[in-house]
Amino acid sequence: MAKRIVIVSGAGIGIGRATAMAFARQGDMVYVTDILDAEGNAVAEAIRAEGGEAVFRKLDVTRTDEVDAVIAEIDREHGGVDVVVANAGIAHRVPLAELTDDKWDTTLDIDLKGVFRMVRAAAPRMRERRKGAVIAVSSISGMSYGWAEHVQYSAAKAGILGLVRGLAAELGSDGIRVNGVAPGFIRTAQSLSEQHSLGAAKLAAQAPSIPLGRIGEPEDVADVIVFLASDGARYISGQTILVDGGLTIRQG
Numbered sequence: 043m044a045k046r047i048v049i050v051s052g053a054g055i056g057i058g059r060a061t062a063m064a065f066a067r068q069g070d071m072v073y074v075t076d077i078l079d080a081e082g083n084a085v086a087e088a089i090r091a092e093g094g095e096a097v098f099r100k101l102d103v104t105r106t107d108e109v110d111a112v113i114a115e116i117d118r119e120h121g122g123v124d125v126v127v128a129n130a131g132i133a134h135r136v137p138l139a140e141l142t143d144d145k146w147d148t149t150l151d152i153d154l155k156g157v158f159r160m161v162r163a164a165a166p167r168m169r170e171r172r173k174g175a176v177i178a179v180s181s182i183s184g185m186s187y188g189w190a191e192h193v194q195y196s197a198a199k200a201g202i203l204g205l206v207r208g209l210a211a212e213l214g215s216d217g218i219r220v221n222g223v224a225p226g227f228i229r230t231a232q233s234l235s236e237q238h239s240l241g242a243a244k245l246a247a248q249a250p251s252i253p254l255g256r257i258g259e260p261e262d263v264a265d266v267i268v269f270l271a272s273d274g275a276r277y278i279s280g281q282t283i284l285v286d287g288g289l290t291i292r293q294g
């Protein structure tokens with residue numbers, strides 16, 4: 043079987059990094075992309091050190107020109123993208139009283155419009171080839187929870203659910219599946235940020251209220267993304283799957 047070409051945004055650290063590694067370990071070629079040069083290059087190098095295939099490309103998901111250029115390179119050199127993982131995201135703590143238009147736009151531009159830019163660029167060639175899978179990273183904050191002082195994040199992540207459904211409806215007849223994952227509490231720089239999220243102590247304190255009894259690791263999410271891109275998920279489209287250790291179904 044020909045090697046699939048997978049592009050992952052925000053793949054320098056956290057869930058994106060684990061996802062890039064997971065695809066590479068099962069034999070796919072990975073375009074590791076991020077605004078973080080050193081981290082992104084290190085991920086591509088780590089994949090190559092394991093015998094996998096990866097390149098790093100600097101890509102800011104708020105820049106249409108950068109997104110289009112990297113996808114055009116893949117279309118030109120590899121015939122097209124097989125899998126898009128739109129993972130890049132930020133979560134900034136901003137109380138409503140301080141939520142200026144600019145701050146709102148910054149989060150929406152990365153967390154929601156960034157997903158749209160990736161898919162818009164990859165879709166034409168995917169449609170021509172009549173195949174492809176897209177996985178966007180939402181959050182429990184878009185799916186089930188409200189998050190105080192993060193309303194722009196909650197709105198963006200909820201927006202991903204609608205974007206996934208709309209894209210799945212529009213692209214399905216061309217053989218392209220579009221799904222999302224909604225992580226719960228996952229141990230990454232984002233959730234460990236004292237300023238913008240829970241921080242280490244509060245994150246650890248969540249574990250007892252999670253039915254599976256632990257905070258998630260980036261690999262827990264990466265493996266679900268890999269599954270959604272696989273033939274095993276061939277009849278799943280338009281869904282966003284919670285990956286939260288049972289957190290949101292817990293009663294009492």
Ligand SMILES: NC(=O)c1ccc[n+]([C@@H]2O[C@H](COP(=O)([O-])OP(=O)(O)OC[C@H]3O[C@@H](n4cnc5c(N)ncnc54)[C@H](O)[C@@H]3O)[C@@H](O)[C@H]2O)c1
Pocket residue numbers: 051052053054055056057058075076077078101102103104129130131132133152179180181182224225226227228229230231232233
């Ligand atoms: N960690 C959690 O508990 C959790 C929970 C729910 C959802 N998520 C989501 O998972 C995704 C990955 O987050 P993470 O937890 O690994 O966080 P992280 O902070 O470790 O990683 C986020 C990545 O996105 C990149 N990024 C930020 N702005 C970018 C831009 N403009 N263009 C390209 N890349 C950009 C960062 O450089 C970084 O590599 C995000 O969408 C996040 O909202 C995380």
